[in-house]
Each structure stands twice: as C-alpha cells, then as structure tokens.
Amino acid sequence: EKVVVKIYDPRYLNERLSKIASIPARPWTLVAERTAAFSRALATKDGSPPEPFEDSQIYEDEPKDEEGRAARAALWEEYFLSLSTESFEGEWQAYERLSHLQCSAIPRLLTHGHLVLPQDERAIEPPVIVLENIPSTTLRDIPEDALAECAEAGKLLVQAIDSFATQGVFHGDINHNNVLFSPPESPVRAVLIDFGCAGIRRPDDDD
Numbered sequence: 001e002k003v004v005v006k007i008y009d010p011r012y013l014n015e016r017l018s019k020i021a022s023i024p025a026r027p028w029t030l031v032a033e034r035t036a037a038f039s040r041a042l043a044t045k046d047g048s049p050p051e052p053f054e055d056s057q058i059y060e061d062e063p064k065d066e067e068g069r070a071a072r073a074a075l076w077e078e079y080f081l082s083l084s085t086e087s088f089e090g091e092w093q094a095y096e097r098l099s100h101l102q103c104s105a106i107p108r109l110l111t112h113g114h115l116v117l118p119q120d121e122r123a124i125e126p127p128v129i130v131l132e133n134i135p136s137t138t139l140r141d142i143p144e145d146a147l148a149e150c151a152e153a154g155k156l157l158v159q160a161i162d163s164f165a166t167q168g169v170f171h172g173d174i175n176h177n178n179v180l181f182s183p184p185e186s187p188v189r190a191v192l193i194d195f196g197c198a199g200i201r202r203p204d205d206d207d
Contacts, residue, residue: 001133010081033124053078057075090196090199093200113127
C-alpha cells in the first residue's frame, strides 16, 4: 500500500534563501548543525526542557571573526530546526484534533515520529508524519463537464472546514493545490491537505 511520508527537514527550508541581495543565504552545513545540537544537549543535560528559541541574536550585525561566524551559523541552524519542529507539531496536532474528519475531509494520519539518519551525515532526527496516499486531482485539472459532479464533495469539505474552529484548528494555507478531489476520474471526495502552517488554539490562549 502506498503512503505519503512527509519529512520536516530544516536542511531544505525555503527560508534559507534570501530574495534581498544585502541579506546572505543560509545554506546548511553539518558543522553548524552539529554545533547547534551540542549546545542544545548542554542546555538540557540536567533533564530540563529546552528553552523556546529566541531569534533576536540571529539578526544582529554579522560577526567579523571566524569563531563568531561559526557561532552565528549554529544559531541559524537552531532557528531553522525550530521552524521545522513548529510545523511538524502543528500538523500532527491538527490531524489528532480533527481525527473525526480523517478518511473523509482530511487524509488519514497513519503515524508520526522521527527519521533516524546516520550520525556521520546528520546531527538531528527530523520529524516525520505518514499519511494515506489519495489518488486524486486538483480542481484546476478537473474537466469543466465534470465540475458538477464535484459540487457535493466540495460542499461537504466547506462544511468540514467551517467546523475546524470548534476543535481549535486553523489551517493557514488553503489554496487550490491543497484541495484534492478523489478518485480523479469521477470525484466523490474532496480532501484538504498540508496542515504544515496550521495554528492550534490552546485553552490558555487569549481570545
């Protein structure tokens, strides 16, 4: 059975690239990742949970010395890891909270965990979720003469999305690429995918 494996690897984040000439790109290096992992291990060696990442330091002026640049690169790796982890946690928690909609309006979450990689290649274990594979097509690829068949499925999906708030979930990235119709030849199911930008409301959050 085919499945979808989604890996939240900070090495490949688009945020590493810069569209502004004066701001350098932040390519991944194993040295920086290892340095960040070592600092993280030191900070939590007594069993205390890691502190939330504060990104103020990464935007300070670029260090001039080699040691300072290495330390800054490690801080950026910690930042990118925090982005990937936040995306992973938001996505799997969204699937958990919307479990009653799995296999209908959203994909079925099969499992989640971490990808174990060779230690000589990586210093982290990127988070992973495994989802059902849905043979499907997007709305823009459905022939016009078949659109009427999708209307009821689309209506049910809209109703499901309207109910997200009652479970404290905000998708954050609804677009035509994230709405699938299945099966592609005669759609009867509309599915919302990609909760990587999802927001999760917690009991202590302000209104």
